[in-house]
Amino acid sequence: MTFTSWQFGAFVAIVFGAYYLPPFKSLQVQLLVAASLFFYGYGQPGLLPLLAVAVLGTYLFLILALRNRSLWLPIGIFFNLALLAFFKYKFLFIAPESPGVTGLPSIDFLLRLPLPIGISFFVFHNISLLVDLTAKQKQPPDIKSVFLYIIFFPQLVSGPITRAEMFMPQIQPKYFGDIPFVDAAKWILTGFFFKLYVANNLNEMTSYMDFPLYETLQTQDRWLLIFLYSYQIYADFFGYSAIAIGLGLLFGYRLPINFNLPYISVSFSEFWTRWHISLSNWLRTYLYVPLGGNRDGALRTYLNLMIVMGLGGLWHGAGPGYLLWGLLHGVLLVIERPFLGRLATIDSTVFRVARIGFVFVCVTMLWIFFKLPNFDHAVSYLSGMFTSSTNPNPPKLFHDLALVYSLPVVIQHFVSRSRFEQTVSGAEPYLYGLMAALMYLEAGPETSFIYFQF
Amino acid sequence: MPPSSAAYWFARCGFSAALLLLACGIATAWFGNGLQLPSTTTRDGTLITLNRYVREPIPDVVLVGSSLTFRLKEEYFATPRLRNLALAGGSPVTGLELVANQPRLPRIILVEANVLSRSMDAALVAKYSRSDDAEPLFFRPIRTAVAAYEDRLHAPLNHTQVSSSLHRLIEQPPSDFDNSIYLERALQQWNDEDPTAAVQMNVMRIKQLIPEIERRGSRVLLFELPCSTQLEGSRSAKITREIVHTAFSDPGRWLHIEYARAELRWADGVHLDERSAAIVTQSFDKALSSLRKSP
Numbered sequence: 194m195t196f197t198s199w200q201f202g203a204f205v206a207i208v209f210g211a212y213y214l215p216p217f218k219s220l221q222v223q224l225l226v227a228a229s230l231f232f233y234g235y236g237q238p239g240l241l242p243l244l245a246v247a248v249l250g251t252y253l254f255l256i257l258a259l260r261n262r263s264l265w266l267p268i269g270i271f272f273n274l275a276l277l278a279f280f281k282y283k284f285l286f287i288a289p290e291s292p293g294v295t296g297l298p299s300i301d302f303l304l305r306l307p308l309p310i311g312i313s314f315f316v317f318h319n320i321s322l323l324v325d326l327t328a329k330q331k332q333p334p335d336i337k338s339v340f341l342y343i344i345f346f347p348q349l350v351s352g353p354i355t356r357a358e359m360f361m362p363q364i365q366p367k368y369f370g371d372i373p374f375v376d377a378a379k380w381i382l383t384g385f386f387f388k389l390y391v392a393n394n395l396n397e398m399t400s401y402m403d404f405p406l407y408e409t410l411q412t413q414d415r416w417l418l419i420f421l422y423s424y425q426i427y428a429d430f431f432g433y434s435a436i437a438i439g440l441g442l443l444f445g446y447r448l449p450i451n452f453n454l455p456y457i458s459v460s461f462s463e464f465w466t467r468w469h470i471s472l473s474n475w476l477r478t479y480l481y482v483p484l485g486g487n488r489d490g491a492l493r494t495y496l497n498l499m500i501v502m503g504l505g506g507l508w509h510g511a512g513p514g515y516l517l518w519g520l521l522h523g524v525l526l527v528i529e530r531p532f533l534g535r536l537a538t539i540d541s542t543v544f545r546v547a548r549i550g551f552v553f554v555c556v557t558m559l560w561i562f563f564k565l566p567n568f569d570h571a572v573s574y575l576s577g578m579f580t581s582s583t584n585p586n587p588p589k590l591f592h593d594l595a596l597v598y599s600l601p602v603v604i605q606h607f608v609s610r611s612r613f614e615q616t617v618s619g620a621e622p623y624l625y626g627l628m629a630a631l632m633y634l635e636a637g638p639e640t641s642f643i644y645f646q647f
Numbered sequence: 648m649p650p651s652s653a654a655y656w657f658a659r660c661g662f663s664a665a666l667l668l669l670a671c672g673i674a675t676a677w678f679g680n681g682l683q684l685p686s687t688t689t690r691d692g693t694l695i696t697l698n699r700y701v702r703e704p705i706p707d708v709v710l711v712g713s714s715l716t717f718r719l720k721e722e723y724f725a726t727p728r729l730r731n732l733a734l735a736g737g738s739p740v741t742g743l744e745l746v747a748n749q750p751r752l753p754r755i756i757l758v759e760a761n762v763l764s765r766s767m768d769a770a771l772v773a774k775y776s777r778s779d780d781a782e783p784l785f786f787r788p789i790r791t792a793v794a795a796y797e798d799r800l801h802a803p804l805n806h807t808q809v810s811s812s813l814h815r816l817i818e819q820p821p822s823d824f825d826n827s828i829y830l831e832r833a834l835q836q837w838n839d840e841d842p843t844a845a846v847q848m849n850v851m852r853i854k855q856l857i858p859e860i861e862r863r864g865s866r867v868l869l870f871e872l873p874c875s876t877q878l879e880g881s882r883s884a885k886i887t888r889e890i891v892h893t894a895f896s897d898p899g900r901w902l903h904i905e906y907a908r909a910e911l912r913w914a915d916g917v918h919l920d921e922r923s924a925a926i927v928t929q930s931f932d933k934a935l936s937s938l939r940k941s942p
Contacts, residue, residue: 375656375657378656378657378660591793591797593797594790597789597793623659623662623663626659626661626663626664626666627663627667630663630667630668631667631788631789633668634667634668634671634785635788635789635790
């Protein structure tokens with residue numbers, strides 16, 4: 194059940210309708226847990242037991258770690274990382290269609306299970322739960338609250354990755370009168386607009402980047418498409434996150450902001466404070482800082498950055514392309530780090546624009562490893578960007594369509610927010626209305642969210 | 648925000664959304680969906696061709712085929728009222744089914760017999776065979792605006808407009824572009840596939856459709872487009888040719904096109920380049936002209 198399906202709309206309407214009814218007042222958490230289980234099981238009912246094992250196992254380790262943190266916390270974290278590693282990377286070693294790998298039916302059954310949707314996200318929730326709660330409190334939370342934190346349906350599949358210490362205190366009775374309807378509507382409309390109008394329409398064009406279609410492209414169209422994909426992946430993931438935040442508000446929960454205009458970053462370190470913020474925060478809190486962060490000298494800091502970014506790349510998927518994507522971001526972070534202070538002292542608009550452009554181009558080029566996870570295809574695409582095309586019958590791409598479908602991302606990033614709000618202050622609701630109509634009229638062909646695969 | 652302000656916000660939001668939808672609904676009812684939207688994929692390009700066919704008056708001559716025939720642009724033909732319904736990436740049988748399912752038929756239907764290994768696109772045939780297919784309620788305002796702009800910039804050409812440039816193109820020497828890489832790939836693919844079952848099925852369907860069509864006063868002829876010597880010797884091409892010629896052994900069932908083979912080039916290994924396509928269309932014109940003269 195994807196966010197853009199009518200089934201999801203009906204599902205949210207029913208759950209929302211019941212959530213604030215007097216009979217469910219004392220059962221709001223249970224209702225959300227049941228709804229989240231239904232949401233998850235709707236697509237992959239066979240994987241519900243796995244979700245239950247992950248949550249119950251984490252809860253067990255949480256109780257044990259509250260008694261003896263130094264012993265059970267590492268075991269609990271290992272349990273979750275092992276789950277993630279098993280499901281995410283097993284197909285590197287076995288073919289899914291192989292009849293029997295071990296000869297033991299139960300093991301072979303596990304080996305053949307597909308990648309559970311959202312496992313990368315709920316495993317990170319589990320680890321956050323173990324670390325945060327054992328650091329500050331002595332009593333375990335009730336099991337239904339743990340379930341809700343881990344499987345709350347707006348964030349279950351693709352985040353935002355919410356830290357336990359931020360979410361758990363929000364588990365309280367919710368009241369209809371407290372719902373910030375307008376804020377929720379703005380997030381949801383913006384999210385759907387970016388997904389349906391921008392990402393799905395751009396996807397029609399960027400489908401030419403797939404193998405072997407990209408071989409037919411002209412050189413200039415390879416350049417155009419890689420920039421369009423950069424806009425598409427932003428619109429797709431920002432759209433999903435915005436819908437999740439809006440839905441969270443409807444049910445009384447504030448989820449963290451996941452994007453803050455990442456394509457106006459002047460440095461790679463700034464980019465990672467603006468792109469997939471909840472993942473960056475998670476990696477910094479639970480990996481970079483425990484590794485030593487920047488406390489042990491320059492060389493150790495660089496090594497830590499490379500480790501964090503490499504693992505961050507592998508978190509997205511099992512493959513050399515994702516690893517290389519993470520490592521290259523690590524290299525960029527390492528290279529720029531000694532110069533950041535000096536660069537910050539140069540007060541020039543032109544220089545600032547040049548830095549934004551440079552960071553944007555580098556980030557955009559590296560997205561090729563997401564679009565083409567096959568390493569050879571990605572390299573072949575990139576190398577084709579620097580050689581002239583020989584295909585006598587290249588496909589025709591409409592540049593005007595590319596522009597009108599990318600425009601919302603460009604406007605969002607490059608038109609000053611305060612100036613924009615001043616200009617349209619009285620017209621804001623009309624603008625959201627037009628966005629709602631446009632996302633219906635101009636919706637591109639249905640495609641799943643890019644981050645669902647992670 | 649107080650509830651009354653929130654309600655006011657939603658009322659204004661809903662008003663502007665309804666206004667845009669209403670405007671698009673009225674515009675659609677007034678103008679219809681006649682303005683063809685620009686295509687961003689090959690599939691869209693196919694739909695443009697088919698939309699035109701079902702909306703515009705029935706022509707005298709129709710070509711159905713695969714991407715090989717798709718390269719023969721309509722404006723290259725001097726034959727009036729000719730329409731090329733070839734589907735890039737599609738099967739000639741899809742085009743033939745589509746034409747046969749329309750209430751009126753063209754006088755002559757030409758069916759490409761080179762690529763018959765692809766199965767018919769049943770969804771496409773169903774979509775364009777429904778006479779009661781409802782028009783969408785709303786058009787897409789952005790795409791329509793872009794379509795109007797593109798139509799203005801690149802209005803479809805007719806033969807008179809391009810005849811002098813075609814003449815210049817044909818006067819040029821054949822291209823010396825080295826297509827060996829593309830040809831090698833295509834040859835490997837054509838040698839790897841065994842199209843026997845698919846070709847037999849498609850040929851059987853063509854044999855069923857021909858009498859149905861000809862009973863309605865139309866004439867169906869098959870044709871073969873020239874391919875490079877290497878491709879014509881490939882496994883797929885040989886099997887297809889053998890099955891088709893066994894099934895349609897009557898020479899009167901074929902449109903014979905004559906051309907100077909040495910003048911032809913296939914830049915991507917498979918499809919005729921622009922100059923060669925222009926030469927072949929001239930051969931079609933001659934063949935169709937003599938066909939009209941014959942009793």
